[in-house]
Amino acid sequence: MELSGAEIVIRCLQEENVKYVFGYPGGAVLNIYDEIFKQDKFKHILVRHEQAAVHAADAYSRATGEVGVALVTSGPGATNAITGIATAHMDSIPMVVISGQAPTPAIGLDAFQEVDMIGISRPCVKHNFLVKDVKDIAPTIKKAFFIAATGRPGPVVVDIPKDITAHLGAFDYPKSVEMRSYTPILKGHSGQIKKAIKLMLDAKRPMLYTGGGVVLGDASQELIKLARRLGFPITNTLMGLGGYPATDKQFVGMPGMHGTLEANMAMQECDVLVAIGSRFDDRVIGNPQHFYNKNRTIIHVDVDPSSISKRVKVDVPIVGHVQSVLAEMNELLDAETRTPDPVALKAWWTQIEEWRSRNCLNYNRNSDIIKPQYVIEKLWEVTKGEAYVTSDVGQHQMWAAQYYKFDKPRRWINSGGLGTMGVGLPYAMGVQFADPSAKVACVTGEGSIQMNIQELSTCKQFHLPIKVILLNNRYLGMVRQWQQFFYENRYSESYMDSLPDFVKLAESYGHVGMNIEKPADVEGALTEAFNLTDRFVFMNFITDQNENVFPMVPNGKGLSEIILAEDL
Amino acid sequence: MKHIISILMENEAGALSRVAGLFSARAYNIESLTVAPTEDATLSRMTIVTSGSDEVIEQIIKQLNKLIDVVKVLDLNDGRFIERELMLVKVKATGPFRDEMKRMCDIFRGRIIDVADGSYTIELTGSGSKLDAFLEALDKAAILETVRTGASGIGRGDRILKL
Ligand SMILES: Cc1ncc(C[n+]2csc(CCOP(=O)(O)OP(=O)(O)O)c2C)c(N)n1
Numbered sequence A: 001m002e003l004s005g006a007e008i009v010i011r012c013l014q015e016e017n018v019k020y021v022f023g024y025p026g027g028a029v030l031n032i033y034d035e036i037f038k039q040d041k042f043k044h045i046l047v048r049h050e051q052a053a054v055h056a057a058d059a060y061s062r063a064t065g066e067v068g069v070a071l072v073t074s075g076p077g078a079t080n081a082i083t084g085i086a087t088a089h090m091d092s093i094p095m096v097v098i099s100g101q102a103p104t105p106a107i108g109l110d111a112f113q114e115v116d117m118i119g120i121s122r123p124c125v126k127h128n129f130l131v132k133d134v135k136d137i138a139p140t141i142k143k144a145f146f147i148a149a150t151g152r153p154g155p156v157v158v159d160i161p162k163d164i165t166a167h168l169g170a171f172d173y174p175k176s177v178e179m180r181s182y183t184p185i186l187k188g189h190s191g192q193i194k195k196a197i198k199l200m201l202d203a204k205r206p207m208l209y210t211g212g213g214v215v216l217g218d219a220s221q222e223l224i225k226l227a228r229r230l231g232f233p234i235t236n237t238l239m240g241l242g243g244y245p246a247t248d249k250q251f252v253g254m255p256g257m258h259g260t261l262e263a264n265m266a267m268q269e270c271d272v273l274v275a276i277g278s279r280f281d282d283r284v285i286g287n288p289q290h291f292y293n294k295n296r297t298i299i300h301v302d303v304d305p306s307s308i309s310k311r312v313k314v315d316v317p318i319v320g321h322v323q324s325v326l327a328e329m330n331e332l333l334d335a336e337t338r339t340p341d342p343v344a345l346k347a348w349w350t351q352i353e354e355w356r357s358r359n360c361l362n363y364n365r366n367s368d369i370i371k372p373q374y375v376i377e378k379l380w381e382v383t384k385g386e387a388y389v390t391s392d393v394g395q396h397q398m399w400a401a402q403y404y405k406f407d408k409p410r411r412w413i414n415s416g417g418l419g420t421m422g423v424g425l426p427y428a429m430g431v432q433f434a435d436p437s438a439k440v441a442c443v444t445g446e447g448s449i450q451m452n453i454q455e456l457s458t459c460k461q462f463h464l465p466i467k468v469i470l471l472n473n474r475y476l477g478m479v480r481q482w483q484q485f486f487y488e489n490r491y492s493e494s495y496m497d498s499l500p501d502f503v504k505l506a507e508s509y510g511h512v513g514m515n516i517e518k519p520a521d522v523e524g525a526l527t528e529a530f531n532l533t534d535r536f537v538f539m540n541f542i543t544d545q546n547e548n549v550f551p552m553v554p555n556g557k558g559l560s561e562i563i564l565a566e567d568l
Numbered sequence B: 001m002k003h004i005i006s007i008l009m010e011n012e013a014g015a016l017s018r019v020a021g022l023f024s025a026r027a028y029n030i031e032s033l034t035v036a037p038t039e040d041a042t043l044s045r046m047t048i049v050t051s052g053s054d055e056v057i058e059q060i061i062k063q064l065n066k067l068i069d070v071v072k073v074l075d076l077n078d079g080r081f082i083e084r085e086l087m088l089v090k091v092k093a094t095g096p097f098r099d100e101m102k103r104m105c106d107i108f109r110g111r112i113i114d115v116a117d118g119s120y121t122i123e124l125t126g127s128g129s130k131l132d133a134f135l136e137a138l139d140k141a142a143i144l145e146t147v148r149t150g151a152s153g154i155g156r157g158d159r160i161l162k163l
């Protein structure tokens, strides 16, 4: 029997066991939407802006590990999706975005709602496809899911002209994919792994530095085993938080621009640095010249060969799937009787404890104004550290990363690479769909939340019991902080005037709104909000306008040039 | 240093723009780029002449390999290879130039492939530096037009880039 292209699209998504498609209809995808209407194997989530559809699909993937799926129409639908796609691409999130396209005969003729989606998305996708024949739909979608999920994951765009969705063709979903041009490396080189083990056992001042690769590669258990066996200090990057339990004593906090003193100093002063699924990002190591230390040997495990020796030259590269490499390391260590030099390790820990005793995340707990850090600490307590926390981008993001102690992977959902303001609320939606009974908190700023505020409507439609934790400082706080430090307090366009009454705004969408203005009310309000397990609650915390994020490694400086709050 | 990189890629629409886009997005140098199908119609062979430090070249090779359409990448400079480029030059062939141009063409083992009243068109193949040297040797005033294909390269002996 022959099916229409649109039916084939739907069948492919069903074959991939897709549970949710986040999308927005339009002319070029009407055939596909008609088929969505006729089926109930997956659910379509109608958002209020295509950017949010892509962010929600992205977050669904971050929370579950499955491939997220978004569906948008051609032209403006496709361009609206781009920020979402670029955001997922920077953080290596597996996703398939299906976009409608002008009918094949009209392509190139400046047709209504035509945009060169392949051209526009090329720099921010892992791969993209234009489907030019109905018989190519199934093999292309199969490949798209395969490419998105394997190797270093990433978003894949499938652009389908409208006429192709109407053409008839046979449906035969391929069982497997074989691509001569794409064969991701899985197993690490055994010789290199042995070399790494030897270096680790001989280390005097070792340090584990792990990133998003551990979370995306589901390698947390293997990492915990390795770290415990060796007794090394460990840091998780912004993307890697939860990869190792933050409440564990070996965890020294996040590294980088707003990382802890102990994490940054240990990164800088260690003699063996083991980078696992992390990429020496500029926000993590600062200036590579300052980061360089001739007494330090670097081991780097990553699934993407191009991540290795990109910003920092490494001594022992290991290309492979992080989970498989760590498992192999653990096997070798199981068979090994040696342990790292206990005397040296003890001395190293003594040094780290000295850094840790500076208590770099301390802040004024006796303030009359709500301190944003305090809200996050209480959020952690009230949710018993079990919530999924999504965030937007700015100071609030850094405070959430610093003060919410993530003990599990896939609980901290934020835009690390692209730093996209506006992700917070759609991310919370994607996460709540992934885990409907979970506590989901969206930590945001009054700047960021307004970038996708329209999604309050989607949350209403689907009864999502998200809790928005707005740290309202009436400033584009992170911008203001840089202007204070590096532009002599010239606060150019970094204030947020004419803010809405967020409580009324939330209520107008049928949600619960709360204003919290006093430190003494913070805990009670959070408890009350999370007790409303079936309601969306918008919590507007009026926080200290002048609070800054510390520690801070100024842009372009080295990790040991870190500034602490107490230094100022 | 200058490197000649050979790429075997799927002969798909858009494959060329992925490579060109990669070079511009990552600010890699690109001196020349040539592409054409191979004896296997599903594959294209591309030659890119680029330059950069060892680290940059290493990244270029890795980033090219990362492109989904790319099947194989070879840095010809990693071993022995032959480089050839074709150039067509239209030169003035009036008065004293008429003999002079014929002589230069012979010295560089070019061929005159079109003769007109006032001009010759010379065909010359060789390495990029040989073509440069030829242009250098000509009187600037005599050159009317030049067109170069960009370099193609192939490994010597049993250095073969094939599936
Ligand atoms: C889409 C987008 N535009 C601009 C920026 C630059 N930017 C980074 S943080 C920030 C301020 C965010 O303000 P707010 O959401 O209120 O958070 P706060 O820093 O005050 O906590 C801006 C403008 C960005 N990251 N993303």
Ligand SMILES: [Mg+2]
Binding pocket: A394, A445, A446, A447, A471, A472, A473, A474, A475, A476, A477
């Ligand atoms: Mg703000």
